[in-house]
Amino acid sequence: MKPIQSTLKQWTKSAGLQERLENQKKELFKDPFIQEFLRMEKYSLTTEMVDRGMVKLYEFKKERTHCANCPGLKACPNMMKGYQPTLQIERGHLELRYLPCALKVQEKQHKEQQQLMKSLYIPKDILKARFEDIDMDGEREEAGAAALEFALKAEPGENGEGLYFYGKFGVGKTYLMGAIANELYERGVESYTVYTPDFFREMKQSIGDGTFQGKLDRIKRAKVLILDDIGAETTSSWVRDDVLGVILQYRMLEKLPTLFTSNYDYDELEEHLSYSDRGGIEELKAKRIMERIKHQTTFVTVKGHNRRESK
Template identity: 65%
Template sequence: MKSIQSSLTDWMQNSSLRERLDRAMQELLTDPFVQSALQRNPDINQESIEQGLVKLYEFRKESYHCETCPGLADCPNMMKGYRPELISQKGALDLHYHPCHLKREEDEKKQQQQLMRSLYVPKEILEASFDTLDRDQDRAEACRKALAFALHANPGENGEGLYLYGKFGVGKTHIMGAVMNALKSRRIGSMIVYTPDFFREMKQAIGDGSFQQKLDMVKSVQVLILDDIGAETISGWIRDDVLGAILQHRMLEKLPTLFTSNYDYEELEEHLAYSDRGGTEELKAKRIMERIKHFTAFVTVEGKNRRSR
């Protein structure tokens, strides 16, 4: 019985088969993905190419999969969510796989959700988009300003965000969901937290030792959305050491913060002035509000209560 190597030698000596292999190899080598990869590895020679044809075919196939990406859930690559990189190791072809931006975003989201329960957002909010958003006359101006923010936000260069004010159920959070998805298409990271749950969670984090990790994550995300601020039970510690610390860092780093609230600026300042030690602390509340006012555009969201349908 012939060995595999002997059989391969016989095949290669077959002129017809050799011609077909040569044509296939030339077609492969003229592929733009393959050419670009070979140019980045000038030490690869003809012998390396012939010995590494299988890897070259794999590289081309999976590169085109990435170019026409059907989404992470339907990724056809052997390693779902990973894209190939052609490299040379001592002149031999090899492939390394790196997570694509969709895989990195999913992993980061899972890590965030494992760390913070208050990041849970209803599915309908996560799926909101400006294409499907109900932009009736009452909400047209708010949708326009939200879309303008999503299209032009530049974290690190411009820290101005939005403050969506409106009564209960008018769709403020849905608008923020559309903002998040528009930012995602620009590969800008965002995070939305339901503020009352977030502040309760931060209190508990003191006991389990995760406080600083959670605080740092919220402080440093490119775009932060604090949903329903003012609905929480306020305390001096929450106001000064949590909210104040977050806003101060984001202001200095020019990272946009967006808010939704049933309170306008003046009503929120009154809410933040409450002291659990008795009385009010108007100066401390004013300091917080100055940061919010200076770095947000106030937007009124009108309309009927959509949750009462």
């Protein structure tokens, strides 16, 4: 049996194949991407390198042509979707390296940003809230100004002061918090918005499946934590002391801002937290929790009519 190299040599000499290959090679070298590479590396390239690297040159041309006529990331025809080839000389050989294109980088950045705004049990319309869409009438002017100032100036780790939004049902407390979360997102600041009653209920259930500590750590370490509708939960000594108390203590020490919305003012929330599921009243423990909340927040009354009823 003849060696394969011998057979290939015979093929290249037969039926004008050599001529066609030379024509294809000339066309290859007319490509602007190939010309740019040859120009940039003219002092390093040798004819031998080029001859040995023809396959890589063809691949480079094909993939870069795809990029030049980019159909979008989802329809990318390249072998590695979203990656653009570069030619390099390594140890006397031409080598191809693939790097993420601008669209791939943009997609990655978008996904990373999406992770900045997390939520548990919060309606989607709240997460879309923007300050420019909020009706800042006379009644909500003070609360809107406080919310915007916090969103623009929050410095987790440097200043741990948050907000306590108190008001009746439907006045827009949660919506203002959604606008804060979105503004923080634009600034690249992580926030976590939690509907408190459902969160506490989940924490109780997580004891049985072994996920309690992981969930607690995730919440307490958020750069900005928003506890929505605190006081609406069923009172429990365990929730108050081993969940809420632990979260607030950690955040106070680490100077991480915590924001609250509630239908209770400070005094009413303290009374609510003092009731024990074991019976009786635990005023001292409730007062300890409230001291942390008061120390870490500015009290803001959100006024206005019930917008849920007007819809």
